[in-house]
Amino acid sequence: MGLHKGVIDMEKKITDIFGTLVFDEEVMEERLAKDTFRELQKTIKEGKSLNIKIANAVANAMKDWAVEHGATHYTHWFQPMTGVTAEKHDGFIGTNKNGKVILEFSGKELIKGEPDASSFPNGGLRATFEARGYTAWDPTSYAFIKNGVLCIPTAFCSYSGHALDKKTPLLRSMQAINKQTLRILKLFGNENVKNVKTTVGPEQEYFLVDKKYYEQRKDLIYTGRTLFGAPSPKGQEMEDHYFGTIKSRVQEFMNDLNEELWKLGVLVKTEHNEVAPAQHELAPIFSTTNIATDHNQLTMELIQRIAKKHGLVALLHEKPFDGINGSGKHNNWSLSTDTGVNLLEPGDTPHENAQFLLFLCAVIKAADEHQDLLRLSVATAGNDHRLGANEAPPAIISVFLGDELAEILKAIEEDRPYDSKEKEVMKIGAHVLPKFPKDTTDRNRTSPFAFTGNKFEFRMPGSSSSIAGCNIVLNTVIADELKEFADILEKAPDFSSALHALIQGTIKEHKRIIFNGNGYDDSWVEEAKKRGLLNLRTTPDALPYFIKENNIELFKRHKVFDEEEVHSRYEIMMEEYVKILHIEALTMVNMSQKEILPAVSQYSYDLAQTCAMKTEVAKLENVYEKETLKDVSALLDQAFKATKHLDKVLKEAEAIEDFEKAAFYYRDEVIPAMSALRTPCDELETLTAENVWPFPTYGKLLFGIL
Numbered sequence: 001m002g003l004h005k006g007v008i009d010m011e012k013k014i015t016d017i018f019g020t021l022v023f024d025e026e027v028m029e030e031r032l033a034k035d036t037f038r039e040l041q042k043t044i045k046e047g048k049s050l051n052i053k054i055a056n057a058v059a060n061a062m063k064d065w066a067v068e069h070g071a072t073h074y075t076h077w078f079q080p081m082t083g084v085t086a087e088k089h090d091g092f093i094g095t096n097k098n099g100k101v102i103l104e105f106s107g108k109e110l111i112k113g114e115p116d117a118s119s120f121p122n123g124g125l126r127a128t129f130e131a132r133g134y135t136a137w138d139p140t141s142y143a144f145i146k147n148g149v150l151c152i153p154t155a156f157c158s159y160s161g162h163a164l165d166k167k168t169p170l171l172r173s174m175q176a177i178n179k180q181t182l183r184i185l186k187l188f189g190n191e192n193v194k195n196v197k198t199t200v201g202p203e204q205e206y207f208l209v210d211k212k213y214y215e216q217r218k219d220l221i222y223t224g225r226t227l228f229g230a231p232s233p234k235g236q237e238m239e240d241h242y243f244g245t246i247k248s249r250v251q252e253f254m255n256d257l258n259e260e261l262w263k264l265g266v267l268v269k270t271e272h273n274e275v276a277p278a279q280h281e282l283a284p285i286f287s288t289t290n291i292a293t294d295h296n297q298l299t300m301e302l303i304q305r306i307a308k309k310h311g312l313v314a315l316l317h318e319k320p321f322d323g324i325n326g327s328g329k330h331n332n333w334s335l336s337t338d339t340g341v342n343l344l345e346p347g348d349t350p351h352e353n354a355q356f357l358l359f360l361c362a363v364i365k366a367a368d369e370h371q372d373l374l375r376l377s378v379a380t381a382g383n384d385h386r387l388g389a390n391e392a393p394p395a396i397i398s399v400f401l402g403d404e405l406a407e408i409l410k411a412i413e414e415d416r417p418y419d420s421k422e423k424e425v426m427k428i429g430a431h432v433l434p435k436f437p438k439d440t441t442d443r444n445r446t447s448p449f450a451f452t453g454n455k456f457e458f459r460m461p462g463s464s465s466s467i468a469g470c471n472i473v474l475n476t477v478i479a480d481e482l483k484e485f486a487d488i489l490e491k492a493p494d495f496s497s498a499l500h501a502l503i504q505g506t507i508k509e510h511k512r513i514i515f516n517g518n519g520y521d522d523s524w525v526e527e528a529k530k531r532g533l534l535n536l537r538t539t540p541d542a543l544p545y546f547i548k549e550n551n552i553e554l555f556k557r558h559k560v561f562d563e564e565e566v567h568s569r570y571e572i573m574m575e576e577y578v579k580i581l582h583i584e585a586l587t588m589v590n591m592s593q594k595e596i597l598p599a600v601s602q603y604s605y606d607l608a609q610t611c612a613m614k615t616e617v618a619k620l621e622n623v624y625e626k627e628t629l630k631d632v633s634a635l636l637d638q639a640f641k642a643t644k645h646l647d648k649v650l651k652e653a654e655a656i657e658d659f660e661k662a663a664f665y666y667r668d669e670v671i672p673a674m675s676a677l678r679t680p681c682d683e684l685e686t687l688t689a690e691n692v693w694p695f696p697t698y699g700k701l702l703f704g705i706l
């Protein structure tokens with residue numbers, strides 16, 4: 001009985017708080033005049049532009065609502081190309097003509113903001129004399145209150161109209177895929193669908209460490225990952241953390257986090273411990289891509305903020321600990337119509353099946369033809385530690401379909417019956433697909449891009465990245481295939497036979513991208529090479545594909561990026577790679593010179609002193625002191641030399657002006673110099689006394705939350 005009541009209380013609590021800090025449809029309907037509400041709905045659902053009269057009414061209602069919920073300021077909340085979010089707060093406060101203080105917020109202020117944003121990266125898109133960009137409300141994503149500030153989700157552009165953010169191209173890519181999908185649906189006789197949106201459910205991984213240990217490590221503070229650290233006696237080998245019971249301190253944090261996210265209308269649903277110790281995962285119920293992206297940014301922000309309240313620090317880095325699994329973000333992706341149909345859901349009728357197969361083929365063809373773009377959409381210095389390191393999916397793009405679906409495609413390709421008992425060959429549009437249980441499709445976790453029954457799961461994105469980047473690419477490359485399909489089918493004299501030929505031809509031509517085996521296996525690397533698949537292991541390998549002519553043309557064709565926008569993003573991503581490695585290398589030199597070398601030097605002095613005293617006083621042999629001193633001294637010298645060397649290559653790196661050359665130099669010279677320093681230091685950590693080591697060990701970081 002008690003439990004039952006508890007469940008009811010919980011349900012009531014969630015429904016009571018859900019979306020309370022969001023200016024959503026319900027609030028709009030309640031607070032706006034009927035015609036205003038109707039006009040705004042048109043803007044939201046059909047993308048109609050908003051006139052100033054309506055905007056004024058909406059702004060006023062929004063302000064009243066926000067003030068009632070304790071807000072005093074508003075901000076245009078946007079997503080510059082740094083991949084995090086930005087906000088500049090403005091007060092509602094003003095004065096009327098009698099000099100009396102009032103709170104105001106106009107339609108103009110709602111629709112458009114003009115932050116001086118000259119310090120955001122723009123990759124050469126905005127001349128400095130014209131430093132201002134402008135922000136424009138994205139009415140398809142609701143305004144919300146965060147920390148007492150009304151946040152208005154916005155796009156961020158330069159005065160010449162170039163996108164300076166991640167939201168604008170994401171919205172453009174959604175429009176592109178909408179347009180092409182509608183053409184395809186029309187060919188299948190779906191006249192009543194007006195709008196198709198891509199949907200995303202991003203699963204977010206992260207680590208939690210105790211704040212008191214975090215504060216003692218400059219590497220965590222400056223770079224978000226450990227740059228030194230010997231393995232602890234226990235790692236993740238027991239696999240006892242995965243789905244294990246959640247510690248009460250962590251559970252309290254999670255409850256708090258869920259509650260705050262629910263208030264913001266984020267549909268967080270699942271939470272569990274991950275494979276590595278101290279690693280956790282959180283997943284929301286999927287939503288429209290741009291909202292899912294906004295929500296994922298909020299989720300990352302809140303994970304970090306609420307962890308601090310519990311004396312914890314959340315690490316969103318892709319690889320916080322060497323030798324321990326890193327963190328990713330699984331981007332579950334599908335396409336959904338405004339009539340509520342998931343276009344990647346296999347249907348019950350031959351007709352639905354044919355349509356499903358065509359969309360499936362578009363994804364397969366897109367993955368094969370645009371391996372480069374998919375790979376580079378997740379390329380960052382942090383993610384380079386995961387991809388291809390036998391834990392995350394490899395850097396090679398392939399598609400997992402599951403044995404059954406793969407068999408079906410094979411039968412279509414070879415014009416033979418799918419089921420040996422049946423005689424008829426699989427004819428698209430004439431046959432029902434055999435039912436395949438969803439669960440069997442979901443179990444290969446080594447694939448970078450897996451069909452999981454009614455959606456594709458792109459498993460390569462890093463845990464700290466915005467999901468905008470990979471979804472811009474997914475939407476655009478799939479839109480392009482759908483365009484090609486529509487161009488062919490619209491002209492075909494006989495739709496059915498053209499469709500069959502198209503699907504069969506696509507399978508034949510692109511089946512090399514389908515791989516159902518173990519992606520972590522070394523033999524796959526060989527096999528993929530034989531199939532001619534790309535293996536772009538590092539960020540500087542991958543990013544230059546962005547500015548290849550065919551890719552620029554692709555983005556231009558769908559009006560997602562123009563040429564300058566592609567170049568600016570390329571430059572920003574390469575420079576970010578360089579900056580991250582630069583900070584990491586500097587931090588290593590600093591920690592070595594200021595903490596490790598002096599501590600170990602003092603330790604060897606103590607050993608030498610003890611040794612000398614014992615010899616003098618008791619004429620003892622002192623094997624322990626002597627041997628340890630020898631080993632420690634040798635490693636200390638090695639660490640010193642490696643520090644000098646890292647410092648030297650770093651100075652050389654700093655002198656390189658060309659950002660492309662710099663990126664390759666960091667990869668080929670700085671990264672090896674960093675590992676050459678780490679090796680003797682980690683050995684020294686193992687050899688020295690616990691109280692000598694200047695910062696907390698892996699053991700404390702990974703198992704220190706009690």
Ligand code: ADP
Pocket residue numbers: 199200201202203270283284285286287330332333334335342442454455
């Ligand atoms: P698993 O860990 O087995 O992959 P989860 O339940 O953790 O499964 O995550 C699955 C994610 O996929 C959830 O965020 C879910 O909402 C999302 N998802 C389900 N259906 C769709 C869809 N049609 N489009 C996009 N995402 C979806």
Ligand code: MG
Pocket residue numbers: 203330457
């Ligand atoms: Mg998953």
